Amino acid sequence: MSLDKATVAKIAHLARIKVPDDELEDLAGDLSRILSFVEQLNEVDTKDVAPMTSVAAQKLRRRKDEVTDGGYRDAVLSNGPETAEGFYVVPKVVE
Amino acid sequence: MSYIQGETGDWEIVIGLEVHAQVISNAKLFSGAATDFGSEPNSQVSFVDAAFPGMLPVINAFCVEQAVRTGLGLKAEINLQSVFDRKNYFYADLPQGYQISQFQQPIVGKGEIVLDLPDGSSRTVGVTRLHLEQDAGKSLHDQHPSKTYIDLNRSGVALMEIVSEPDMRTSEEAGAYVRKLRSILRYLGTCDGNMEEGSMRCDVNVSVRRPGEPFGTRCEIKNVNSIRFVMQAIEYEARRQIEILEEGGKIDQETRLWDTTKFVTRSMRSKEEAHDYRYFPDPDLLPLELEPEWVEDIKRTLPELPDDKKARFIQDFKLSPYDAGVLVAEKARADYFETVAKGRDPKMAANWVTGDLFGALNKSGKDIEESPVTAENLGGLIDLIADNTISGRIAKEVFEAMFETGEKAADIVEKKGLRQVTDTGAIESSIDAVMAANADKVAEFRSGKDKLFGFFVGQVMKATQGKANPALVNEILTAKLKG
Numbered sequence: 001m002s003l004d005k006a007t008v009a010k011i012a013h014l015a016r017i018k019v020p021d022d023e024l025e026d027l028a029g030d031l032s033r034i035l036s037f038v039e040q041l042n043e044v045d046t047k048d049v050a051p052m053t054s055v056a057a058q059k060l061r062r063r064k065d066e067v068t069d070g071g072y073r074d075a076v077l078s079n080g081p082e083t084a085e086g087f088y089v090v091p092k093v094v095e
Numbered sequence: 096m097s098y099i100q101g102e103t104g105d106w107e108i109v110i111g112l113e114v115h116a117q118v119i120s121n122a123k124l125f126s127g128a129a130t131d132f133g134s135e136p137n138s139q140v141s142f143v144d145a146a147f148p149g150m151l152p153v154i155n156a157f158c159v160e161q162a163v164r165t166g167l168g169l170k171a172e173i174n175l176q177s178v179f180d181r182k183n184y185f186y187a188d189l190p191q192g193y194q195i196s197q198f199q200q201p202i203v204g205k206g207e208i209v210l211d212l213p214d215g216s217s218r219t220v221g222v223t224r225l226h227l228e229q230d231a232g233k234s235l236h237d238q239h240p241s242k243t244y245i246d247l248n249r250s251g252v253a254l255m256e257i258v259s260e261p262d263m264r265t266s267e268e269a270g271a272y273v274r275k276l277r278s279i280l281r282y283l284g285t286c287d288g289n290m291e292e293g294s295m296r297c298d299v300n301v302s303v304r305r306p307g308e309p310f311g312t313r314c315e316i317k318n319v320n321s322i323r324f325v326m327q328a329i330e331y332e333a334r335r336q337i338e339i340l341e342e343g344g345k346i347d348q349e350t351r352l353w354d355t356t357k358f359v360t361r362s363m364r365s366k367e368e369a370h371d372y373r374y375f376p377d378p379d380l381l382p383l384e385l386e387p388e389w390v391e392d393i394k395r396t397l398p399e400l401p402d403d404k405k406a407r408f409i410q411d412f413k414l415s416p417y418d419a420g421v422l423v424a425e426k427a428r429a430d431y432f433e434t435v436a437k438g439r440d441p442k443m444a445a446n447w448v449t450g451d452l453f454g455a456l457n458k459s460g461k462d463i464e465e466s467p468v469t470a471e472n473l474g475g476l477i478d479l480i481a482d483n484t485i486s487g488r489i490a491k492e493v494f495e496a497m498f499e500t501g502e503k504a505a506d507i508v509e510k511k512g513l514r515q516v517t518d519t520g521a522i523e524s525s526i527d528a529v530m531a532a533n534a535d536k537v538a539e540f541r542s543g544k545d546k547l548f549g550f551f552v553g554q555v556m557k558a559t560q561g562k563a564n565p566a567l568v569n570e571i572l573t574a575k576l577k578g
Binding site: 014016053054058059060061062063064065066067068069070071073076077079082084085086087088089090091092093094 | 129
């Protein structure tokens, strides 16, 4: 599978990564080679094989419905670039 | 079928609904933070909910149980294996940059909801699926001229997204669907259904077509937060689409908003390219596997649901489908009615509850839980009618006093001296007095003017302040007038 420049630009936008136009060509080549490498897996017939979800045979761990966390607002907000009155503050985003 | 009349002929509306229902639980879906509504901003946020690096989700077993319980209440297939996926998008109130949701393998598959329509008929609407996902935080846009404030208390609270088939054809059906779903969720205790507080929210898919033709292009109206708005948005949106199509235009598939001040839907242009969610299985979570016995255990503890209760009320109490539907719509109403009806005439109990009680509650803006007249006391009033202590007419007066004071019917009857007169002698003397005072009318009656009977009844009731037993008055009056 090979990606064109437009697709790479779209992927970059979706991931909110800024990519200058003159780097798109190289990135398209790199990503295409990665995809081709991974595509080798398609050569293996996995029709009757269930998807492997974990390397260890274990089940999803569950928690009781008890409040055991939270209540440390200052710690949560301490990494926010801007805060006010207990809120995170960000540039206005409104529909 | 109900069609909409356009300029160029009939159109049919096709409606499907996606309802987001917040799960009732103490802690969040993947963290141990609390879920209470209305707390101080960011006071119920764990490092998982704020997506700090390295934090891992651990699922809340009770939220899973609630989803399964809801699925069983919708008579739906429970999938013993389901998978959590990441739905990727950027928004300020979504700190992870993705929502943990279920895409291809939801926990609950196909089910159904029976709608109770205003004319007493019912109709079945298909449920496509129910899946578990995280709620996002809350953005406040009105706190600052150029800033948005973010509260993550809601971030990570468990949601059930319940998707219907495109089976509805009118806004009334859509309204009935949301009402019935809410009623079922409340009976089950899996969601409080409070649309004002946002614990139940609705996305509405609307398209129109010529009757018999394939589905048209649909628009999705996001985040509608009341049943009335759901119905208004559908009406508006259908008209808008019909107008475009009749002028030869075509419908763009898009996301729209219901403007609650201008009563129109409008396009959310910024969402244009946002629909590329790049779902993939969440590597932090193994598939969710359920034991069939565990599902059976939950099934055994399901409460009696509205449809079964309605059928029982019709069967055991001989109520009309309409009355039964009104009574079972809220569990509190149904419980109230059953207390009143116990050991009494059920039809009479239903009339008092749906008529006088609901009327009075409505007028005073009270819920049934706040009723000044308890179910036991309303039962007491009905007992007084049944044993002829008071007449049905006086009972209305007693009820009003009960509603005002919260006192028992018997006390009010004693205090106001409203006990019905069943003493034949007293009634006879009243009748004699009325007949003596209206000798001309008596003569007219006897010469064939039967209609005057009502006049005499009225006069006797007036003379006894409405307290004479009506059956006795009729009986004695008939005998005396004919005599």
